[in-house]
Amino acid sequence: MRIAVVGTGYVGLVSGTCFAEFGIDVCCVDKDADKIKYIKNGGIPIYEPGLDDLVAKQIKAGRLSFTTDLSEAMQGAIAVFIAVGTPPRPEDGHADMTYVQEAAREIAKNMNDYTVIVTKSTVPVGTARTVRKIIAEELESLGKPDIEFDVCSNPEFLREGAAINDFLRPDRVIVGVESERAAAVMRDLYRPLYINETPMLVTSPETSELIKYAANAFLATKITFINEIANLCEQTGANVQQVAKGIGLDGRIGSKFLHAGPGYGGSCFPKDTLALTQIGNTHGAPQHLVETVVKVNAQRQRDMAQRVIDACGGDVKGKRIGVLGLSFKPETDDMREAPSLQIIPILQENGAKIAAYDPVAMDEAKKHLDNVEWCKDSYAVAKDADALVIITEWNEFRALATARLAETMKTKTLIDLRNIYNPDIMRERGFHYISVGRQTINPDTETGLKKAS
Ligand code: NAD
Numbered sequence: 001m002r003i004a005v006v007g008t009g010y011v012g013l014v015s016g017t018c019f020a021e022f023g024i025d026v027c028c029v030d031k032d033a034d035k036i037k038y039i040k041n042g043g044i045p046i047y048e049p050g051l052d053d054l055v056a057k058q059i060k061a062g063r064l065s066f067t068t069d070l071s072e073a074m075q076g077a078i079a080v081f082i083a084v085g086t087p088p089r090p091e092d093g094h095a096d097m098t099y100v101q102e103a104a105r106e107i108a109k110n111m112n113d114y115t116v117i118v119t120k121s122t123v124p125v126g127t128a129r130t131v132r133k134i135i136a137e138e139l140e141s142l143g144k145p146d147i148e149f150d151v152c153s154n155p156e157f158l159r160e161g162a163a164i165n166d167f168l169r170p171d172r173v174i175v176g177v178e179s180e181r182a183a184a185v186m187r188d189l190y191r192p193l194y195i196n197e198t199p200m201l202v203t204s205p206e207t208s209e210l211i212k213y214a215a216n217a218f219l220a221t222k223i224t225f226i227n228e229i230a231n232l233c234e235q236t237g238a239n240v241q242q243v244a245k246g247i248g249l250d251g252r253i254g255s256k257f258l259h260a261g262p263g264y265g266g267s268c269f270p271k272d273t274l275a276l277t278q279i280g281n282t283h284g285a286p287q288h289l290v291e292t293v294v295k296v297n298a299q300r301q302r303d304m305a306q307r308v309i310d311a312c313g314g315d316v317k318g319k320r321i322g323v324l325g326l327s328f329k330p331e332t333d334d335m336r337e338a339p340s341l342q343i344i345p346i347l348q349e350n351g352a353k354i355a356a357y358d359p360v361a362m363d364e365a366k367k368h369l370d371n372v373e374w375c376k377d378s379y380a381v382a383k384d385a386d387a388l389v390i391i392t393e394w395n396e397f398r399a400l401a402t403a404r405l406a407e408t409m410k411t412k413t414l415i416d417l418r419n420i421y422n423p424d425i426m427r428e429r430g431f432h433y434i435s436v437g438r439q440t441i442n443p444d445t446e447t448g449l450k451k452a453s
Pocket of ligand 1: 006007008009010011012029030031032035083084085086099102103106120121122123156157158159160267268
C-alpha cells in the first residue's frame with residue numbers, strides 16, 4: 001500500500017515515518033522547499049526524540065520519501081493524509097482552514113483513481129463535509145467528475161516529545177467515515193495496531209472531529225482545575241501534589257494532567273480550546289466551561305510573572321532574572337504558546353534583565369524573544385542572578401548542583417514553577433524557595449506535619 005502525507009511538520013513527519021514503520025510506502029510532501037531539502041540531506045527540522053533514527057531507517061528501507069511535488073507523492077496512493085497547520089485566526093480564534101482547503105484543492109487536481117482523503121489535522125466539525133465539497137467541485141471543473149473518493153477524519157493524539165511511541169502505541173485510533181470502503185482502507189493502514197487490539201473507534205466524520213477538540217479541552221480543563229486548586233492550597237496550607245495524588249488515585253479521575261504549574265501552552269491546547277469555544281458559538285451551543293478555562297489559563301501565566309516579581313520583593317527593575325526552560329514542555333523545541341513567552345516579556349516590561357537557557361529550544365526562542373542573554377547552561381544563567389525561575393521541567397534541571405548555584409547567585413531565590421524540588425531541602429540549603437501550591441502554613445516538613453524534635 002502507498003500513501004501520501006501533505007504537510008511535513010510535527011504531525012506529518014511523525015505520522016508518515018510511523019506508517020512506513022507499519023510497512024506502508026509513504027511519500028511526505030511539503031510546500032516548504034527548504035524543509036524538504038533539509039530532510040533529504042539527512043536533517044530533521046524538529047527536535048523529537050528517536051525521530052532521526054526512525055526516518056533514516058525507513059528511508060534506507062525504501063519505504064519513506066520526501067518531495068515538494070504532490071503529483072509525484074500521489075502516484076498510486078490509496079490515501080492522502082492532510083497534516084497541515086490549522087492555527088487560530090488572529091481576529092477571532094477560529095481555526096484557520098486556509099491550508100486545509102488549499103491542500104484539498106491541490107489533491108483533487110492530482111487524483112486519477114479512488115482515493116481516501118484523510119484529515120489528520122485538528123479541524124472544526126463539518127470540515128470533512130467542506131473538504132468533500134471542495135474536491136467534488138474541483139473534479140467537476142477539471143472534467144473528471146466520475147473519480148470516486150471518500151473523506152475521512154482521523155485526528156492525531158500524539159504528544160510532542162513522546163510522539164513516536166504515541167503513534168506506534170496509541171490508546172485508540174479514531175476514524176470518522178461515511179463508507180465501509182473508506183473504513184476498510186483505514187483498517188488496512190492501521191492493521192499492525194488493529195491486530196494488536198488497539199481500540200479503533202469508527203464514527204461519523206463529525207463525531208471524530210469533535211472527539212479531538214473534546215479530548216484536548218478536557219485535558220486543558222484538568223490542568224486549569226489543578227492550578228486553581230494550587231492557589232487554594234497556598235492559602236490554606238494544603239499541598240497540591242498530595243491533593244492531586246489523593247484525587248488521582250480515584251480511577252474515575254486518574255492521575256495524569258494533574259500537575260500544577262504555570263498554565264498550559266503548546267501548539268494544541270491553547271488553539272484547540274479557543275477553537276472549541278468558537279465552534280460552540282457558531283452552532284448555538286456555547287462552551288461556557290471551556291471559555292472560562294481559556295480565561296483562567298491566560299491569567300495564570302500573568303500571575304506567574306507576578307509571582308516572580310513578588311519573590312524579588314515586589315520590584316525586578318534592574319534585577320537579573322535567570323530563566324531555566326523555554327519550550328512549552330520538556331523534550332521538544334516547540335515554542336508555540338509557551339508560558340515563557342508570556343512570563344518573560346512581563347518581567348522585561350517591569351525592568352528585569354533576563355538570562356535564559358533551554359537544552360534544545362533556544363534557536364526557536366530567539367525568534368520570539370528580544371533582549372535576552374542566551375546562556376550555555378544553567379550555571380551561566382545563575383551567575384549573579386537575583387532570582388532563578390524554572391519554567392520548563394527538563395530532566396537536567398531536576399538535579400542541579402544547588403551548592404554551585406548558591407555560590408554564583410547574587411540572591412538565593414528560586415521560583416520553581418514546576419515543583420521539581422523539595423521545599424524543605426531547598427530551605428535547608430538556604431534558598432528562598434517558592435513553588436506552586438505548596439506554600440504551606442506549616443513549612444517545617446513537606447507533609448505539613450511537625451517534625452519530631
Ligand atoms: P506544523 O506547522 O509543524 O506543520 C505543518 C506543515 O504543513 C508545514 O511544514 C507547512 O509548510 C506544511 N503545509 C502547509 N500547507 C501545505 C500544502 N498546501 N502543501 C504541503 N505542505 C503544506 O504543524 P503540526 O504541529 O504538525 O500540526 C499539524 C496539524 O496537526 C494541526 O492541525 C495540529 O493542530 C494537529 N496536531 C498537532 C499536534 C502536535 O503536537 N503538533 C498533535 C496532534 C494534532
